[in-house]
Amino acid sequence: MASKEATVYILDVGPTLKAKREGFNVSRLEETKAVLLKLLANKVHMNRKTVYVSVILxxxxxxxxxxxxxxxxxxxxxxxxxxxxxxxxATLDLMKGVQNDVEYGETMGDCMDGLIVAVDMMSKFCKRLKYEKKIYVLTDACAEINKDDVEPVQGTLKEEGIQLNVIGTDFDSEDGTEQPKTEMQKENEIFFKEMCEAASGNVFSLDEALELTNEFHTKKVKPTAVYRGTLDLGDPESHPDSALSIPVHMFPITMPVKLPTAKKYSMLSESAAADDLPEGHTGLVNQSRTYKLKVTADMAGEDMDVDTEVAADDLEKAYMYGKTIVPIRAVDLDAYKLRTDKSLTILGFFSASTFKRDWLMANTYAVFPAPADPRAEVEIAGLLFGMFEKNSYALCRYVRAEDAEPKLAILWPEITAETKFFYFGQVAFQEDVRQYFFTSLTDVKSTSGKKLEKHRLLATPDMISAAKDFVNALDLMTVEDGEEYLTPEVTFNPAVQRHKQLIEFRALNPTAEFPPVPAPLIKQLLPRPDLLDAAQGYADTLIRLWDIKKLEKPVGKRGYASSLENDKDGIAQLSGVGGTEGSLFDGLADERNNNKRHKSESVFGTATTGSVAGATGFVPGAGSGSAFGQGQSDLAASGMVPFEMASVREVGTSDPVKDFQALVRIATINTQQGVRPAGAGWISVSLAVEQMKAMVLKLILTSFGDQLYEKAIDCLKSLRVFLSHADFADVAMLAGRQEDDKETIQKRVTTWNLFIKEVKHLCLQTSTSPQRIDFWEMLAKQHRKTLGLLTAQEVPVGAGGVSDAEAEQFWEQSQDASVEVVAPAEDEQDEDDLLALMD
Structure with a gap:
């Protein structure tokens, strides 16, 4: 695209244009003026200083x-x-002049005279500089044309590279539609066609011109390089001989279109007298900002009775640290800033087969070799063909300018017959990636953990077939006589185009009502009637098979409130969207226990959270029932981990019971949703149990006197309740395999019985320093019934357990050498844990 444009519009205003075309209510001149105003409006919207226009009557x-x-x-x-x-x-004043000041002439004019004046004007203005030159003639071709200077004019048009286009009010259309015309009009139409063909232009009928000017157009943008530097492979500074450094330019390929921002406008300034203003009438607003030191009660009385103005240079940034304001000087902020150099560096290569389109973010760019650099072209070509043959993409680090934030991007080759270049697409850093897990669409389980084969949420073959038929009926690929409908090239942003239309209309018509939304915009915003008719039968079938019903609940203020409830099969379902009855977070806590919110202390301060016992269903020390109160699947019915639990990854010393319950809940939800183990941070029930066991031993061994004994006993109670109070259905859901439920419960019971023996051995062995016999005596005297061995009467049938006699014998003080105790290493205790032990 040429950097400069020069366009001359020649408008015929002769007396013959007063006549109206057949079937139209306005004169030919008004129709041609409408076309001219559209052409001028496009130039005004471009808002470029290198676009010049002229109008000749x-x-x-x-x-x-x-x-x-x-x-x-x-x-x-x-x-x-x-x-x-x-x-x-091109200005608004010019458009207003064409709309309001152009009148009919009383004498027939010669369009050839206007054309010669336009060519002379353009030759003098553009000289020999590089311009994109065009001349438009809008006429009814009724006047006689002087053809004496035709050949010199045609030669000048070719020599100057001027394109000639003619718009005739009564010219024939390309589709073969003929208009009634006089012999003079027929002769002139043939003449203009020959002239335009010689000048590489076109002849349009008025109807064609109106249609073209009413179409939407994208804004022409001059390609500007966003990066001029080198593409480096290796380190050119440390290894100049082996590294590759190619001069390149990078240009944007796709950019989002944004609505133009409104300017601050002053009616007072606009209404002021032109003589009082340096540039006449203006509505511009010059903003100024002042800063004042607010006088508080403890500052008043001396010399600061009113607010004192402070210079902008005296201001410093400050950040809140709790309730304290910590000032940070500009020099400190500058020192914290990451220093980077302008660069585009290849970090490595990877197979193109592993690339996923959804990795890309932001805009797409194209990387070309620097112009007028043959060596850069050869080096880029070699790298392009090498990556193409190896089917590889490059991962690179991009810094737009000095001290700019580095970005991670991918380069992939694009080789065509016309050009060769790299595509550039930005990707995210690892810490910017967020992964979300959702409930399965194909697996539905009941509260007992049974996988259901038939359920109203499970799609049948008939349902899937109906959905495919409905989608195929709305296919846009062949709806336009075998061609795709609404291709991206002809589909425009309705907000941008409507905004452009309304600004143009209001500029020319300050008080008139806005016009309706253009039909092309409505057409692309609404479904095609023929497609709706064709798909209606499939839609009815889909509604019947899927039992789709309209939700009548009113939408709440924020539009996304919802609550959860179980259907007859025990599956957690959305009971409604919106409304004031529920909240997005309803269902995260067990409301059937009527638990209230409370404040919980942690090493991070006081935070308001939901009741942990209610949230997980734990009832430490309960004599019967499930460890999860109403069933393990209920606690995970929402499919979400509460915010206060989401960050828990291990059992800590501050509140180990709460951490253990949170870990169990996270593991339960992950298992129920079918999330697969991934990474070292994966949380499982067995991991939570092992961490809780280690924490009990740690509290016993590191307690100063009996300070941590109560916390250790709470941990034992919570652990015993979890390992003992479970039914087969709950364990099958957690295990994920219903046939292994009995073995899983037996392992839990065995785990507790072995661990409490381990605790006994730890307390009674003489090698422990200091000895913890007092802790064992506390267990034997105060918690004999709640922390002993699990008996067969306390666990489900078939889950194992010891006899009552063996459970009673366990409390006798005797050594059990078969249990080996591994005490926590001293270096495992960090400073935070030691401080937390003192809580």
Whole structure:
């Protein structure tokens, strides 16, 4: 695209244009003016200083051009040709002049005179500089044309590279539609077609011109390099001989279109007298900002009775640290900033087969070798073909300018017959990636953990077939006589186009009502009627098979409130979207226990959270029932981990019971949703149990006197409740395999019985320093019934357990050498844990 444009519009205003075309209510002149206003509006919207336009009237009552002459004998040339505006910037004033000030002429004008004036004006203005030059002639072709200077004019058009386009009010359309016309119009139409063909232009009928000007157009953007530097492979500074450094330029390929921002406008400034303003009327607003030190009660009384103005240079940034304001000087902020150099560096290569399109983010760019650099072209070509043959992409680090934030991007080759370059697409860093897990769409389980084969949420073959038929009925690929409908090239942003239309209309019509939304926009925003008719039968079938019903609940203030409830099969379902009855977070806590919110202390301060016992269903020390109160699947019915639990990854010393319950809940939800183990941070029930066991031993061994004994006993109670109070259905859901439920419960019971023996051995062995016999005595005296061995009467049938006699014998103080105790290493205790032990 040329960097500069020069366009001249020649408008015929002769008396014959007063007539109306058959079937139209406005004159030919009004129709041609509408086309001209659209052409001028496109130039105004471009808002470029290198786009110049001119308007020339032919057949006007006035003569105003540089070529007009009157000889002594009375002969005159280039008469009735009025230059409304010489070549200059397209402005709103010019459009208003065309709309309001152009009148009918009383004399027939010669369009050839106007064309010669336009060519002369353009030659003098553009000289030999590089311009994109065009001339448009809008006429009814009723006036006689002087053809004496046709050949010189055609030669000048070719030499100057000027494109000639003619819009005739009664010309025939390309589709073969003929318009009634006089013999003079027929002759002139043939003449203009020959002229335009010689000048690489086109001839349009008025209907074609109206259709083209009413179409939407994208804004032409001059390609500007966003990066001019080198593409480095290796380190050119440390290894200049082995590294590759290619000069490149990077250009944007796709950019989002944004609505133009409104400017601050002052009616007072606009209404001021033009003589009082340096540039006449103006609505611009000059903003100024002042800073004042607010006088508080403890500051008043001395010399600060009113707010004191402070210079902007005296201000410093400050950040809140709790309730304290910590000032950070500009020099400190500058020191914290990451220092980077402008660069585009290849970090490595990877197979193109592993690339996923959804990795890309932001805009797409193209990387070309630097212009007029043959060596860069050869090096880029070698790298392009090498990556193409190896089917590889490159991972690179991009820094737009010095000290700019580095970005991670991918380069992939694009080789065509016309050009060769790299595509550039930004990707995210690892810490910017968020993974979300959702409930399965194909597996539905009941509260007992049984996988259901038939359920109203499970799709049947008939349902899937109906959905495919419905989608195929709305296919847009062949709806336009075998062609795709609404291709991206002809589908425009409705907000941008409507905004552009309304600004243009309001500029020319300050008080009129806005026009309706254009039909092309409505067409692309609404479904096609023929597609709706064709798909209606499939839609009815889909509604019947899927039992789709309209939700009548009112939408709440925020539009996303919802609550969860179980259906007859025990599956957690959305009971409604919106409304004031529920909350997005309803169902995260067990409301059937009527638990209230409470404040919980942690090493991070006091935070308001949901009741942990209610949230997980734990009832430490309960004598019967499930460890999860109403069933393990209920606690995970919401499919979400509460915010206060999401960050828990291990059992800590501050509140180990709460951490253990959170880990169990996270593991339960992950298992129920079918999330697969991934990474070292994966949480499982067995991991939570092992961490809780290690924490009990740690509390016992590191307690200062009996300070941590109560916390250790709470941990034992919570662990015993979890390992003992479970039914087969709950364990099958957690295990994920219903046939292994009995073995899983037996392992839990065995785990507790072995661990409590381990605790006994730890307390009674003489090698422990200090000895913890007092802790064992506390267990034997105060918690004999709640922390002993699990008996067969306390666990489900078939889950194992010891006899009552063996459970009673366990409390006798005797050594059990078969259990080996591994005490926590001293270096495992960090400073935070030691401080937390003192809570």
């Amino acid at each position: 032919v057949g006007s009552n006035h003569t105003n051009n540089e070529l007009a002459t009157v000889d002594e004998d009375g002969s005159a040339e280039y008469q009735f040709v009025d230059v409304l505006q010489p070549l200059g910037i």
